[in-house]
Amino acid sequence: MTTQAQTPTPPSAALSLVAAGDLCAGCGLCAGLAPEAVTMAVDARGFLRPVQRGPIPAAQEAAIAASCPGLGQSARPAKPGQEVLWGPFERMKTGFSTDPALRHAGASGGALSALAAHLLETGRVDAVVQIEADPANPTGNRTRISTARAHILASAGSRYAPSAPLAGLAALRASGRRHAFIGKPCDAAALRAAAARDPAIAHTFPVILSFFCAGVPSARGAEELLAAMGADADRLESFRYRGNGWPGRAVAKLNDGTEREMSYHEAWGGVLSGHVQHRCKICADGTGGAADLVFADAWEADPRGYPIFDEAPGQSLIVARTALGVELLSEAEGAGALETQPFDVAELAAIQPGQRERRRALFARLAALKLMLRPVPRYEGLNLRACARQNPLSRNARNFLGTLRRALRRQA
Numbered sequence: 500m501t502t503q504a505q506t507p508t509p510p511s512a513a514l515s516l517v518a519a520g521d522l523c524a525g526c527g528l529c530a531g532l533a534p535e536a537v538t539m540a541v542d543a544r545g546f547l548r549p550v551q552r553g554p555i556p557a558a559q560e561a562a563i564a565a566s567c568p569g570l571g572q573s574a575r576p577a578k579p580g581q582e583v584l585w586g587p588f589e590r591m592k593t594g595f596s597t598d599p600a601l602r603h604a605g606a607s608g609g610a611l612s613a614l615a616a617h618l619l620e621t622g623r624v625d626a627v628v629q630i631e632a633d634p635a636n637p638t639g640n641r642t643r644i645s646t647a648r649a650h651i652l653a654s655a656g657s658r659y660a661p662s663a664p665l666a667g668l669a670a671l672r673a674s675g676r677r678h679a680f681i682g683k684p685c686d687a688a689a690l691r692a693a694a695a696r697d698p699a700i701a702h703t704f705p706v707i708l709s710f711f712c713a714g715v716p717s718a719r720g721a722e723e724l725l726a727a728m729g730a731d732a733d734r735l736e737s738f739r740y741r742g743n744g745w746p747g748r749a750v751a752k753l754n755d756g757t758e759r760e761m762s763y764h765e766a767w768g769g770v771l772s773g774h775v776q777h778r779c780k781i782c783a784d785g786t787g788g789a790a791d792l793v794f795a796d797a798w799e800a801d802p803r804g805y806p807i808f809d810e811a812p813g814q815s816l817i818v819a820r821t822a823l824g825v826e827l828l829s830e831a832e833g834a835g836a837l838e839t840q841p842f843d844v845a846e847l848a849a850i851q852p853g854q855r856e857r858r859r860a861l862f863a864r865l866a867a868l869k870l871m872l873r874p875v876p877r878y879e880g881l882n883l884r885a886c887a888r889q890n891p892l893s894r895n896a897r898n899f900l901g902t903l904r905r906a907l908r909r910q911a
């Protein structure tokens with residue numbers, strides 16, 4: 500019997516560079532652009548990562564190289580006179596869904612779900628691409644194409660676990676239908692970049708929605724969380740990271756009908772935030788600069804300026820970044836889907852300390868990685884030098900040295 504020599508698959512230059520720098524955000528765009536050659540799978544660390552199974556045609560390789568958020572992001576800079584930390588915006592408000600079920604189920608005020616339901620029910624889009632819990636793996640995520648309010652309600656709430664909502668892009672593009680897309684800021688940036696190169700993608704996704712994002716923890720994070728809650732993973736029936744109240748609690752439902760719970764503050768601050776991927780620690784845009792509308796927690800601040808995580812009726816921060824975002828927000832307000840109040844951007848730095856500090860620290864972190872000749876994303880229009888100037892020199896030096904130390908440890 501003769502064995503035929505297998506031609507090895509030429510590795511994608513773009514994906515190889517992403518892997519060399521551990522720069523993957525797990526968005527799934529590469530799989531969406533090259534579905535015959537790339538799939539997404541959970542790696543040994545518990546993150547969703549691309550797996551190349553065949554040669555990637557040159558045009559698809561070029562599209563990945565130009566749009567992968569691990570390799571880079573271009574953003575519109577903040578407008579003259581606007582605070583550089585938060586990127587460009589047209590309106591900033593707080594608000595909540597007037598549908599009590601969406602407000603309760605939502606991570607904060609259910610405003611993101613309310614807007615998505617409004618787009619669907621007014622025919623602005625045919626469907627909403629979003630993330631929901633994976634019934635086969637209750638701490639994990641899967642992508643859902645929602646065509647009814649009930650689907651959006653079932654998907655409401657934040658899920659602090661890997662998601663790759665762009666992995667199915669090819670099929671959605673081929674469908675000819677118009678979708679609102681909900682994803683992390685890196686997903687939104689990847690989609691915006693891909694849409695700028697391909698009018699069919701732009702047609703498929705006329706609306707891009709996102710939320711502020713501090714980072715995606717690995718599946719190992721969820722395992723540690725279950726252990727800390729005293730919940731047996733083998734008996735898990737369903738799992739919520741938060742929501743069902745504001746901020747809501749992490750709740751594990753077991754197959755004997757019992758529940759284990761933990762506060763949002765303990766679950767995120769005590770466990771999950773320690774499992775966030777490298778790309779998130781050097782993320783220049785956790786506030787959704789590429790989206791039409793972005794949603795976040797409109798925390799109250801205590802007298803020292805720290806966010807308060809006491810249970811309260813949910814309030815979302817709502818940021819309209821484009822003219823389309825302003826139009827959609829006004830329509831949803833006018834139709835009574837959202838109740839909103841004005842919000843003063845000067846208050847944002849106090850209630851979003853994680854976003855504030857990461858933006859200010861980034862210039863120093865990236866400088867340390869470049870010194871170590873580590874690949875970093877190519878960031879354009881993100882005002883990183885101006886953000887760093889808001890830090891005292893000592894804090895920039897601490898961030899530089901801390902990143903250098905970690906990079907040296909990884910190399911050792």
Ligand SMILES: Cc1cc2nc3c(=O)[nH]c(=O)nc-3n(C[C@H](O)[C@H](O)[C@H](O)COP(=O)(O)OP(=O)(O)OC[C@H]3O[C@@H](n4cnc5c(N)ncnc54)[C@H](O)[C@@H]3O)c2cc1C
Pocket residue numbers: 604605606607608609610611612613629630631640654655656657658659660661662664681682683710711712713714715716742794795796797813815816851853854
């Ligand atoms: C990983 C992560 C980090 C976050 N970090 C911050 C932060 O630093 N500061 C802050 O203010 N807010 C953060 N948020 C956002 C916040 O939790 C809420 O999404 C936001 O307040 C909007 O709430 P809502 O009630 O309006 O949204 P909801 O009505 O609850 O809608 C949430 C939407 O997000 C989608 N979604 C949930 N999890 C994921 C996921 N993993 N990937 C893609 N889509 C998802 C759901 O499908 C749903 O459509 C984070 C969310 C996530 C998932």
Ligand code: SF4
Pocket residue numbers: 514517522523524525526527528529530548549566567568569570689
């Ligand atoms: S960041 Fe997105 S496009 Fe880039 S390699 Fe990772 S999954 Fe693929």
Ligand code: SF4
Pocket residue numbers: 524683684685686712713714715778779780782783784785
């Ligand atoms: S922190 Fe940035 S890179 Fe990480 S998941 Fe969020 S938006 Fe993506």
